[in-house]
Amino acid sequence: MAYRRRVIDQALDGLFPHLAAIALEGAKGVGKTATATQRATTEFNLANELLRQTLAADVDQITRVPPPVLVDEWQLEPQVWDRVKRAVDDDLTGGRFLLAGSAGVAPGTRIHSGAGRIVSFRMRPLSFAERAVSTPSVSLRALLDGQLPTVTGGSSVGLPQYVDEILRSGFPGIRGLPEAARRHQLDSYLARIVERELPENGVHVRRPAALTGWLAAYGAATATDASYSTILDAATPGDDDKPVRQTVDIYREHLTRLFILDPVPAWLPLFAPLKRLTRTPKHHLVDPALAARLAGVSPEGLLRGEGERVTARRETATWLGALFESLVVQSVRVYAGAADATIGHLRTKDTNREIDILVERADHKVVAIEVKLSGSVSDKDVRHLNWLHDQLGDRVLDRVVITTGPYAYRRQDGVAVVPLALLGP
Template sequence: MDAYVDNVVQREFPEQGYPVRRPAVLRAWLATYAAAMSTTTAYSKILDAATGGLTNKPAKETTLAYRDALSSLWLLDEIPPWIPGRNHLDRLGQSPKHHLADPALAARLLGLDGAALLRAEQGSTNLSEGTILSALFEHLVALSIHTYAEASEARVSHLRTRNGDHEVDLIIQHADGRVLGVEIKLADRVEDTDVKHLHWLRERIGENLIDAIVIYAGERAYRRRDDVAVVPLALLGP
């Protein structure tokens, strides 16, 4: 994995027309981006965190070039914000959710192995609430769903209101405009608080919501009394 990142920085970036003058800054940006996975953290905040000790920080245009080059190399796989085809919702955020091509790459960039991820003290990040392990779990679920959605010619996005009051981890939209709402929880049980945003989405878009689903780390698939489906990650499939 380290050799792969070295190859990207030293060879593939220049081949894309982006010569890297300060490889250490690009590596720091990648690691900070990994720490922000599964969030909508602003690029300016990622840059500040990656270059906190530098007096000569790269320009915003430079970091946007990083993003564009990494996307063209398929290292970044961001989830776009959902833009409804029908005007059911307003005040939606327009920031993408940050994901790399593979959650294993994110863990390696952060220098975390399996043992470290399972230690609670290794999980926090200054860029987001929750833990790195939870973010990796969401990343893995999103990667799987994106693969299956492409086979069904469906689009994957996420929903977050501008003030952050409501957020649905994944929105899977079919060609007819109807959607699946998906929440992702790294837990072995699903509580009422875990489905409140799915209830809100159902109230707002009504029949255009095909189903509401929580994907979790438990072992049993079932449907709750409120008609929300609960599915283990291990049972996901096309």
């Protein structure tokens, strides 16, 4: 299959010739190896145990072969990181090493930070623009410029297609399969996390079914800030033999280290007159298809409003609305990363004000984004965006509602309305 360029490729094209070492990090199956392979002359795949043992016995091999050198699943032999760092200390020539990893190193493993020597990039599943479902007409980078760019364009992508994209997943090797095969592959992906990935990374899973139940409850809390005790209760209803909180915390730590949990942190603005904001992250799995698969919900069921949610306080969104928000978050994260921006969410402690996504530049100015599972936008839907603009003034570069509708446009109050299919990097 021909390689399809990713959003991250543009950054790699510009930086790798000048940087000696780049690390691509992300969950298994997001496409790290395919992207890195486009630039590598020599490859070491440490998922091959024999090759891993050979490299462990002589890690200097990576400096004696033709560059660029790709070390895939490098975290399985952490001394590779330190050897690359030393090699870069000795020679800053660009374009020498690519490290691809599907997990952070295990706690207690000592490696140098690599700061100033190894530059890390996070890869996630395919954003909506990378799926080639439609052609974007609105750029997040342009919105971040703060010049209120023209917002226009039309899309034929409707709610059934968005549901299909949620269930199809953004994993390049899974999404193109027939529906039945795709379901089996997603099931296998989830089982592999519990039965192989965690044990390979030093975690003894005493009760796999309990961990799978907790993961399903976490997925059911998608796009909420439900407490971890609430999630645990939902995972074990009526079960007196619940996993202890310490065990769940260990699972959560390692699932985050494997990039399976991908929560959105609370946005806490600097030098701003906003008080009493929550510090709780919003829960998201690396791909909403995993949450949907854990719930066992069908396309027809999603459209009918089926699906049990784990919620906090006054959550009112539907299960489909939560999964659509997760799909939007997945894409916006990719586009924000390409623009050297970060994302967070805002909610006041009284829950009277909340904004789904804040995309923040390095100078702390933001694009505020609400997500709406609808084709139409009312004044009520933009009230929190306009409130934030009133509070922060020109620190809010733009206000956006992302919808499932057919058209991109600006409202009279300046809020941009953009279908997800028309948003791009």
